[in-house]
Amino acid sequence: MYTMSILLILTWVYLFNFWTRTTVATVSPKDCLQNSTLIDLVDCLNDFTVGPSYYNASSYAAAQPNAEQLDAWTTTITSMLDFNNVDCSTVSLPKSLSFIYTLTPFLDHSSQTPYCVLSETNSFPDHNYLKGWGLFVVPALQSQITRSIHLSAPHPLADIDTPQQAAAIFSLSGARSLLVSGRIRSAFDEATDCVKPVNPNTTYFKTDPAHDVNEPFNVAARAIRSWQNTHGGCPTDNCAYIQIHGKAASTCLNDTAFISSGLGASPLSSMNWYQTHPQAPALRIKDSFHQVFSGYTNFKNFTAAIPPTDPTCSLTATENVFGRLVNGVEEMDVCTTAADASDSADGGKEDGGVTGDFVHIEQAIQARQSDVYELWGEVMRRSFDEVEA
């Protein structure tokens, strides 16, 4: 009798498993962790990005981290940057995150590279993340890191295919970290209290991490920068914070990629800064892009520009809050103050505290496709020196 019921239970469990696996496709984001490559994982999780106009004031408030969770989020992101262990076991999730997020060892089977992945575990039945704070990935071993660069994709779904592309560049360039937002920028389509756009026809939403400091993506970006600052800073030759964006074909139509450092209110001082800093990361990336892409018949027509080579393009990221922070604006002022590259800014500090370590890449759809991932990897490898192991 006893054996009988065990058998019955086992059969039932088997049938139930079979049923869930065959009749319900992706039931939750944690199933994505079964994927065999990092790009597939990012692609799979992308489907759980909180969608347009999803929130109202109360559901947005409920989805935001509380003070304890914010602290846990910051601590976890920070400690992950020190990982040097293939089973990712040296960091355990604080209690306030452990029911929402998982920290998982992930082997990319195509490159045989181990990563540690911080990802949200659950979604609503309509396939929107419960929270949407974002995804964070680091190499499991310090020896995998050859460039101190940090890749991010703040605008999933809106800038189509950028999370997958950022993941590809991250792994192909031996970068230090990958950060992807878990919400489309219009998930809560109410205007942010942070950046008020110069262009009156634009609205920046509360869930747009490029323009709102409270988005968990931004909290993570600040934690990454603080970690880097306490680990030798961000030397221009081997370090940068690179945001991957996508633009409409009709915007800045002559540029396949428009690369900038997120500079200044004054066109004069900004243009001057680019001209006097030919070794800045954004300029090196532009030059490498030309070298690499022009070597392929199929991609010879891919063009890259920076503000001085296309002054008509307005996608200069001067209102990007993280860009402002990296370029010397005080954290408490990033909503209202643009970086200022003139020497008189910031009490006469040279270049107004602008570091150029922020890189903002706007791209036509062709530059975001998988057929150019390898080329982008080569662009980044050429643009940044290898870090000492």
Ligand SMILES: *[C@@H]1O[C@H](CO)[C@@H](O)[C@H](O)[C@H]1NC(C)=O
């Ligand atoms: C990734 O995992 C999900 C969930 O298990 C699955 O539905 C999807 O087909 C996988 N993607 C690939 C490319 O294998």
Ligand SMILES: *[C@@H]1O[C@H](CO)[C@@H](O)[C@H](O)[C@H]1NC(C)=O
């Ligand atoms: C806000 O959205 C939630 C979840 O969709 C819903 O249950 C709630 O009724 C909405 N509240 C208001 C005030 O519309």
Ligand SMILES: *[C@@H]1O[C@H](CO)[C@@H](O)[C@H](O)[C@H]1NC(C)=O
């Ligand atoms: C805002 O939109 C109006 C109406 O479409 C247009 O005339 C104006 O040039 C736009 N302003 C800017 C700064 O783009």
Ligand SMILES: *[C@@H]1O[C@H](CO)[C@@H](O)[C@H](O)[C@H]1NC(C)=O
């Ligand atoms: C794009 O390039 C064409 C051909 O060189 C030029 O005539 C046009 O003015 C450029 N457009 C912009 C917006 O720069």
Ligand SMILES: *[C@@H]1O[C@H](CO)[C@@H](O)[C@H](O)[C@H]1NC(C)=O
């Ligand atoms: C380059 O030319 C090819 C063939 O005409 C076209 O399909 C592709 O979209 C072009 N790429 C860019 C970035 O303009």
